[in-house]
Amino acid sequence: MNATVVGVVSSVVFLIVGLLIGYLLRKNVGESKIGSAEQKAQNLILDAENAAENIKKEKILEAKEETHRLKSDLENEIRDRRKEVEKSERRILQREENIEKKLENIERREDGLSKRERSMNEKHQKIDEYLAKQMEELEKISGYTQEEAKQILLDEVEKDIRKDASAMITQVETEAKDEADKRAREIVTMAIQRCAADQVAETTVSVVPLPSDDMKGRIIGREGRNIRAIETLTGVDLIIDDTPEAVILSGFDPIRREIARIALEKLITDGRIHPARIEEMVQKATKEVNNIIKEEGEQACFETGVHNLHPEMVKLLGRLKYRTSYGQNVLKHSIEVSLLAGLMASELGYDPRLAKRAGLLHDIGKSIDHEVEGTHVEIGANICKKYKESWKVVNAVQAHHGDAEPTTMEAVLVAAADALSAARPGARRETLESYIKRLESLEEIANTTKGVDKSYAIQAGREIRIAVKPNQVKDDEVPMLAREIAKKIEGELEYPGQIKVNVIRETRATDYAK
Incomplete structure (x- = not known):
């Protein structure tokens, strides 16, 4: 055991020594x-x-x-x-x-200029004094003051300016008229070629043919009761005279005259003429005429292509069939004006529909002008306003006789078409009294102008020839005188179409060989 312990101790010692080393x-x-x-x-x-x-x-x-x-x-x-x-x-x-x-x-x-300025002022002063002395001497020699001489010079200058202005006016008018006449002739000729309208002169009487003269007695009736009934119911005068186989109906209202004519024809055909039958036939004739009026108004709208008119305006248009102006049927005239205005508007690039509508309605006031106070222009404008026509149509109606200023080109074209339709030969006729009165007024305007010797209205009042006094009117003053007279005629007379003013100046020299 000791040996084992010794061995263990020695092993531990060796281990420790080894670790230290x-x-x-x-x-x-x-x-x-x-x-x-x-x-x-x-x-x-x-x-x-x-x-x-x-x-x-x-x-x-x-x-x-x-x-x-x-x-x-x-x-x-x-x-x-x-x-x-x-x-x-x-x-x-x-x-x-x-x-x-x-x-x-x-x-x-500057010094030099100031010296020159002083010198110039002195010279100007001397010149002014010299001119003043000369002016005094000239006034003494001529017998005129400075103001009088100045006025003489101004008068001479004014004469020269008038002469130049007259020559310029003549030249410009000639060129403008040539171009305007050429263009206007083209447009009007084209419009007339494309518009063909029948025209018949009408009067204020109607003639009813009779099968025999015995029918006159039956129309008169016992103690004149039949003729009195006819005149009372229709408002038309019956003229029964020596005219063979004819009775004349006279009345200013063409619609009543047409009713009387139809009723009388029906009575003659029927043969039974007495007051009760007369009243019945007058009622039938009235209905027939009203239907004709409506149909004529619709036909006028169809011919001109004017649509969407108020029914009452269509009837008023139809009444124009029985209305005449200077012998021209107003409905035919309105249709013609509508077509002419539409054609000219198309040619010039304006609205043809507006022109046609305004042209058709321009005389609509004549349908009731014997029933309502006022001119047919005023009545027509009021009718258009009443039935909600556009202001352009109203303006065309107001302006077609110059009662208002035209505010659209279509209104101008309607006025031109109206004059064209009314003024062409054969479209209208005037009474002898109004014709003579217009010619006398035309000559009187010319004769009251300074420098006029004689004047003659010719071409049915379409032209006036004026002879001037050569010692009072010079050649260069003739155009100014013609313009002055034309302006007077435009301001004082109303006439269809245009009047040519022809001023003639002639100087004659007479001598005798002995």
Whole structure:
């Protein structure tokens, strides 16, 4: 047992000794390694310090070189700037010297001008005095004052200007008329060629043929009761005279005259003529005429292409079938005006539908002008307003006789178409009294004009020829006189179409050979 213990103890001792030896060996090795590492670190630090010192020296050198270079560049730039400043200073000094020289020259010129001005003022004063003396001498010699002489000169200048103006007016009017007439003839001719309308002159009487003269007694009736019944129911006068086999119906209202004519024809055909039968036939004739009026109004709208008219306006249009103006049927005239205005509007690039509508309605006031106070223009405009026609149509109705200013081109075309339809030969006729009165008024306007010797209305009042006094009116004043008379005629007379004013100046010299 002791031996085992000894062995264990010895083993432990050897183990401890071995551990101590190993520790010592490791410590020596570690210390030797640490020492070499410190040495290397010191060497590296020294090398780094040396390298940093070298780099620092190099950078310092480079900075010094760069500073030197910048300094030299700055010095060169400063030197160049100084040279430029010196040049600018020299230029400024030179300009100042030039300005001073110019100012001196200007002052010398001003002195010279002031001297000249004083001299000129003195000369002008002398000239004014001299002119005043001359003017006094001229006034003494001529016997006219300065104002009188000036007025004489102005009168002469005015005559020359009037002469030139007259010549210019003549030339411009001739050129304008030639061009306007050419264009107007083309448009009107085209419109008339495309518009064909029948025209029949009508009167205020109607003739009813009879199968025999015995029928006259039956129409008169016992003690005239039949004729009285007819006249009372229709408002038309029956003229039964010696005219063979005919009875004349006379009345200013064409619708009532037409009712009487139809009723009388029915009575003659029926053969039973007595007051009760007469009343029955008059009622039937009234219904028939009303239907005809409506159909004629619708037919007029169809012919002209005017639609969407109020039914009452259609009836009023139909009534125009039995209305005449200077013998011209007003419904036919309205249709013709509508077609002419529409064709001219299409040719000129305006609204043909508006022109047709206004043309068809322009005389609608004539359908009731014997029932309502006022002119047919006023009545027609009120009718159009009542049935909600556009303001353009109302303006065309108001302006077609010059009662209002036309505000649309279509209104102007309606007025032109109205004049064209009414003024063409055969369309209308005038009573002898109104015709003679119009011609006398035309000649009177011309004769009351200064310088007129004689005047003659010819061509049914379409032209007036005026002979002037040659000692009062000169050749260059003739166009102005013609224009003056034309303006008077336009302002004082109402007439369809246009009137040509022809002024004639003639100088005659007479001598005798003995």
